Amino acid sequence: MSFVNTALQSATTAVSPVADALSYQRDDDASARRGEIVLDLAMRHAGTRTVRLRYELHGPADAPVVFVAGGISAHRHLAANDVFPESGWLNALVGTGRALDPSRRRLLAIDFIGADGHLDVPIETADQADAIAHLLDALAIGQLHAFVGYSYGALVGLQLAARHPSRLQHLVAVSGAHRAHPYAAAWRALQRRAVLLGQLQCADAQGLSLARQFAMLSYRTPEEFDERFDAAPEIVNGRVRCAAEDYLDAAGAQYVARTPINAYVRLSESIDLHRIDPAAIGVPTTVVAVEGDRLVPLSDSVALVEGLGTLGQLRVLRSPYGHDAFLKETDRIDAILASALRTGETA
Amino acid sequence: MSFVNTALQSATTAVSPVADALSYQRDDDASARRGEIVLDLAMRHAGTRTVRLRYELHGPADAPVVFVAGGISAHRHLAANDVFPESGWLNALVGTGRALDPSRRRLLAIDFIGADGHLDVPIETADQADAIAHLLDALAIGQLHAFVGYSYGALVGLQLAARHPSRLQHLVAVSGAHRAHPYAAAWRALQRRAVLLGQLQCADAQGLSLARQFAMLSYRTPEEFDERFDAAPEIVNGRVRCAAEDYLDAAGAQYVARTPINAYVRLSESIDLHRIDPAAIGVPTTVVAVEGDRLVPLSDSVALVEGLGTLGQLRVLRSPYGHDAFLKETDRIDAILASALRTGETA
Known part of the structure; x- marks a missing residue:
């Protein structure tokens, strides 16, 4: 394992170097910054590959860090902020008064390995989890306060909790289970x-x-x-x-x-490659299931929670938005996140 | 409206002329026969078209006639018989002791208008129903004992019951409703x-x-x-x-x-073009719905039955085969058909 912090060298991303430099300078005053690391990643199906992992970090340097990961089309930009004012994929769940409040928590998000299209090999959720562990090392983040994952992000969170349990206090896995149905x-x-x-x-x-x-x-x-x-x-x-x-x-x-x-x-x-033994997860986990989700049936979420034993708890939503409820039922999801992140704080 | 009975001229079908001739000669002794009519059909979206309608008829000439229609890939050959020994699409529901017993009932089925690929225009379920009314005229069948339709066949049956209610005593509509969801x-x-x-x-x-x-x-x-x-x-x-x-x-x-x-x-x-006002249906109708059908939600079957008022009754199956339960849950479907066709007889 090796990595190089290249926070100031993100010319290959959509972010202009100027914005990156600005944000980096502002790091100490709780503003947003973007960066990337280059790491040699031992992948399950493709040997060791040199990959770039791009991240965005937003919130006070001394606040508890919450990692947020979404579906396969999500990315590192969660919500508009002073430095990166464009709309993010999770705007409605990030803001003052929300569970994901960037004035009280430091929010970390990435572009998934493979999301730039340059890595044309089978990619496991375990590979994503290992890459995230590298990133935490690079950012000197010993332990996440929580990992909040939705859809593909939930699968990656489950892998992180199984492979690197010391790196997170609490996992919230929304609309994702231990296997692809x-x-x-x-x-x-x-x-x-x-x-x-x-x-x-x-x-x-x-x-x-x-x-x-x-x-x-x-x-x-x-x-x-x-x-x-x-x-x-x-x-x-x-x-x-x-x-x-x-x-x-x-x-x-x-x-x-x-x-x-x-x-x-x-x-x-x-x-589809994702498969994990729920008993291998060593972290308190809140599983959020949506009744009517056509990709993740409630029965799989129940099986996951049963496998988690005393570490697992289940929250069930009924929503006409199915798998996408996380992006649509924002007030109800926020309430669940607030409760789950509070649990993490008192644990 | 006009039609020409061309029972002996089915060279365009997969059936050999010899088999057709044989079957036609055996008509009076309850054996199977195939034929086709050519008719000028006034279509909803394509003006008047000359179309061929191919049918198979199986059972005693004096038995009550039951029309059976299946999904869009079904055809006129329901089940193996003496004349046409190849397997049919409904083998498991047709036979001695079944509700669809060709020794006690005369079974009629068609290749849907458009099924030969020669009619490249929008086709309504109403067009199919009108074509069937022509066929009943051609075969001198005044009234069907019942029409049993599954999937697309149910939609066609509902149209027949709305447009030509005098042509059938009873309708059994399985896995099909008054609209495309x-x-x-x-x-x-x-x-x-x-x-x-x-x-x-x-x-x-x-x-x-x-x-x-x-x-x-x-x-x-x-x-x-x-x-x-x-x-x-x-x-x-x-x-x-x-x-x-x-x-x-x-x-x-x-x-x-x-x-x-x-x-x-x-x-x-x-x-997708199918839309019908349930109140327009003037025939006693048994609606069979499958809980878990991913194409026809139970709520649509319930709405259909409500619209039918006193003419409607609902039967609900739970099956892991969903929309295809009709082809798989054959004993349970047979029991429902037996009950429904008996109702028709005592009506």
């Missing part, structure tokens, strides 16, 4: 086939877009579609066009614009 | 996009196969996949391959071998 795995495998078909046809963007659109169906629920897309279909150029198709087109296009194909394929695969 | 419609719309992606550069079979594989996920349930495909994924040629992929490959290939692309696309669309 075989039905959800099949769904993702077909999405990857859509990508391959697009590549075969020299229509890479179209294939990735179609994959994303199928994924959207797995992230949401029939209840939501019934509320939003109940209009009768139209016949356009002799073909039937359903009410949801405009929405799905937009979702596909938006995704294609910001996602390298390799990133999508390798992180999608990574979910 | 918006989520299921979106799922099918994406399947049709997979077909289009395949057609871009001559990978038609691959596109249709992928569409069918996505459809298989909608026909089955996570419970079944969990039982059958719980093995860890493998890495093959550097890519992750999930346990269900062999099964999905086989399902896709089998479908491609027997399905014209136009047939798939137009019948898939036809499901």
